[in-house]
Amino acid sequence: MNMTSLLRIWLTRSFKPFEFKNRHDNRLDFEGLDQLGLYVHIPFCRSICSFCPYCKILYDQDLSERYLEALLAEIEMVGGTLDAPKEATSLYFGGGTPALMLDSLADIITALKKHFIIRGGIGVELHPEDVRVETLDALKSAGVTMISIGVQSFDEGCLMALGRSEPDYGRIFEAVRKSGFETVDMDLIFAIPGQTARILKNDIETAFANGATQISTYPFIDFTFADNRYKPLPEKEKKKMLSEITAFCVYKGCQRTSVWTFAKPGTEKYSSITRDNFLGFGVSATTLLMDQFKINTFSIEGYINRNENGELPTSLTLDFSLRQRAAYYLFWSAYSMRISPDSFRSYFGKPLESMYGTEIGLCVLLGLLRKKGTEYELTEKGAYYYHYIEQAYTTAYIDKMWNISRNEPFPEKIILK
Ligand code: SF4
Numbered sequence: 001m002n003m004t005s006l007l008r009i010w011l012t013r014s015f016k017p018f019e020f021k022n023r024h025d026n027r028l029d030f031e032g033l034d035q036l037g038l039y040v041h042i043p044f045c046r047s048i049c050s051f052c053p054y055c056k057i058l059y060d061q062d063l064s065e066r067y068l069e070a071l072l073a074e075i076e077m078v079g080g081t082l083d084a085p086k087e088a089t090s091l092y093f094g095g096g097t098p099a100l101m102l103d104s105l106a107d108i109i110t111a112l113k114k115h116f117i118i119r120g121g122i123g124v125e126l127h128p129e130d131v132r133v134e135t136l137d138a139l140k141s142a143g144v145t146m147i148s149i150g151v152q153s154f155d156e157g158c159l160m161a162l163g164r165s166e167p168d169y170g171r172i173f174e175a176v177r178k179s180g181f182e183t184v185d186m187d188l189i190f191a192i193p194g195q196t197a198r199i200l201k202n203d204i205e206t207a208f209a210n211g212a213t214q215i216s217t218y219p220f221i222d223f224t225f226a227d228n229r230y231k232p233l234p235e236k237e238k239k240k241m242l243s244e245i246t247a248f249c250v251y252k253g254c255q256r257t258s259v260w261t262f263a264k265p266g267t268e269k270y271s272s273i274t275r276d277n278f279l280g281f282g283v284s285a286t287t288l289l290m291d292q293f294k295i296n297t298f299s300i301e302g303y304i305n306r307n308e309n310g311e312l313p314t315s316l317t318l319d320f321s322l323r324q325r326a327a328y329y330l331f332w333s334a335y336s337m338r339i340s341p342d343s344f345r346s347y348f349g350k351p352l353e354s355m356y357g358t359e360i361g362l363c364v365l366l367g368l369l370r371k372k373g374t375e376y377e378l379t380e381k382g383a384y385y386y387h388y389i390e391q392a393y394t395t396a397y398i399d400k401m402w403n404i405s406r407n408e409p410f411p412e413k414i415i416l417k
Contacts, residue, residue, distance in 0.1 A: 004396040005417050007389070011327040011359070018324065018416040020295070020401070024306075024314035027081055030279060030289055037275030038091040038116060040071070040108060041282030042098040043300065046129065050163040051189075053223040053402060055284030055298045056096045067282075067300060068104045070307035072111050074281050077312060079115025088112075088279075090120035092272035099130035099139075106142040121145035121183065123270055128167035136179035146183035146270050148216070149176075154206045155199045158192040161230045162220075169210075176211035185261075185270035186212040190241045191220045191233040197244050204248055214263035214270055215254075217245050219387065221394055225403050235388070242387055246380060258336050259383045259390065271336070276329070276347060283313070284405065291325060293318040295401070299409030315410045322348070326355055334386055339369070339376040 009015055030036060044059040044067075057063075091112060098105065109122065123146035124139055131149055139147065149172070153159055156166050176184055186207040190200055207215050219242070220232035232238070249262035257263045258271065280286045280296065283303045287294040297303050297315040306313040320328065326348060333339045339360075344352040353360065360376060363369040368382035378386060397416045404411050 002392075002396065003389070004392050008327070008417070011330075011356075012321065012323040014321065014323060016321065016324075018318055018397075020293075020316035020318045020411075020414040020416070022315065022410055022412050023317045024294075024312050025317070026077065026310075026312050028078055028279070028287065028289065028294075028312075029292075030277065031082060031086065033277045033290060034087075035276040036086065036088050037272070037278035038088045038112060038118070039272055039278055039280045039285055040091070040093050040098075040112075041095060041280065041285040041296075042093060042101050043067075043096040043283050044100045045095070045097045046100070046127070050227040050229065051220070051222075053221075053226055053399075054094075054096065055402070055406070057300060059097075059100050063300065064101055064104075066304050068101065068107070070304040070313075071108060071282055073307040073310075074313060075108070075111045075115070077307070077310070078279060078281070079112070082115055085115055085117050088116040088118050088120075089275060090272075091116075091118050091122045093122075093124045094272060095125060097127045097130065098124050099126055099135055102130075102135060102138055105139070105144070109143050121268060123148060123183070123185075123272065125150060128172055131167075131172040131175050133175045133178050136175050136181070140179065140181075145181065146185070146268065147179075147181050148185035148187060148270050151186045151203075151207065152189045153192060153195070153199070154203050155195070157194050158189075158199060161193050161195075162189065163229065173210040183213055183268045183270050184211050185214045185216055187216045187218065189218050189220050190245065191238045193230040193233060195233070195241075197241065200241060200245060201248050204245065204252070208252060208254075208264070213267040214257065214261055215249070216261045216270075217242075218260055219391060221391060223399050223402070225399075225406060235391075238387075239384060242384060243380070246383075256337055256383070259334075259378070259386045276343075284402075287314075288328075291320050293320065293328075295405065297409045298402070298405040302409035315405065316414060323355075330356065334378060334382075335390070337378045337383065338372075340374070341376075342374060 043056045045056045122144045124144050125148045188203050219238050222228050222231050254262040255265055257269050278288050283300055284298045285296045294314045295316045296313045303313045341352040369376045370379055404414055
């Protein structure tokens with residue numbers, strides 16, 4: 001039995017695996033949930049990057065117009081069940097390359113605002129090619145407040161290893177400077193073949209010197225269905241690099257805002273995943289509710305057909321047991337470097353210690369967690385083990401789930417052990 005299975009059995013106190021069934025409901029039970037995030041997936045790209053695991057397809061104007069209609073229909077189907085507009089924490093656009101539907105983003109935001117009051121910011125992921133003054137101005141006019149740029153690396157050799165070419169950095173830095181967005185995230189990948197500590201530090205330095213308020217540093221992961229010419233550096237190197245990134249960012253005065261993100265103090269976080277609950281719209285988007293996890297189909301035609309027929313495009317639904325939901329909740333709380341017993345109690349109606357007292361005590365004893373005020377905070381050692389476990393789950397769960405979903409629009413079931 002592997003580590004991921006053992007951990008799942010221990011934390012859920014059950015041998016029952018995560019079983020996703022081919023079931024869709026046309027009504028989602030989210031009206032009573034607080035801390036609700038919104039996510040919209042735009043799957044179009046100009047070209048396909050070999051390392052990228054996300055659900056995407058080459059841009060086609062006709063298809064993008066049909067996709068927009070389907071997306072608006074899905075938003076209306078979900079939001080239309082509300083008696084009154086509901087508060088949402090934030091809205092994030094990911095992909096794919098959302099800027100390829102730049103002219104439609106305002107329509108999508110308007111459709112969402114009909115049903116949701118978006119209290120926090122609106123964020124958009126950008127390909128470096130789209131970081132231009134006119135594009136950023138258009139995003140601002142549409143109501144976008146945060147941007148995340150998929151830089152990956154500023155080093156030519158590293159970009160080549162990832163199958164990317166060097167963009168015009170002068171144009172990017174000038175656009176970021178002129179746009180004046182309060183939150184600018186830059187994504188950087190580490191453990192790329194040929195990457196050294198010096199290159200990595202230079203990447204971080206360059207990002208912060210040119211307008212980044214936050215960097216997200218993701219380990220290079222070789223998904224089984226990706227087409228990577230070069231493989232990631234071994235885990236030993238990843239461990240060393242993560243520790244170097246952490247030390248360098250702390251030295252630069254940044255705060256660690258999650259296991260893989262570092263931000264300038266006093267700036268708003270760019271984070272699309274650390275929400276108690278979220279609604280996902282578009283192909284491959286996921287929805288997390290109190291007792292369910294849902295995944296939309298990865299097939300664009302399947303997605304459009306379902307919406308045209310007045311049905312939600314969910315391909316798989318997982319009904320959580322309480323322990324499964326609590327384990328999932330803790331996993332993502334820990335990603336943000338802190339676990340709040342008060343938030344846990346208000347979400348589950350039970351004290352954290354009554355469900356996971358032994359585990360929390362053990363983590364404190366092993367130096368993975370420390371008590372800070374009313375919360376538990378991950379130590380650097382804890383953050384490393386989280387990074388290690390997260391990669392193991394990515395390989396065991398996400399790789400499997402996405403691989404099947406890429407090939408079957410509506411799989412019969414998926415069991416994650
Ligand atoms: S990395 Fe970005 S641009 Fe490249 S294929 Fe993935 S989503 Fe598209």
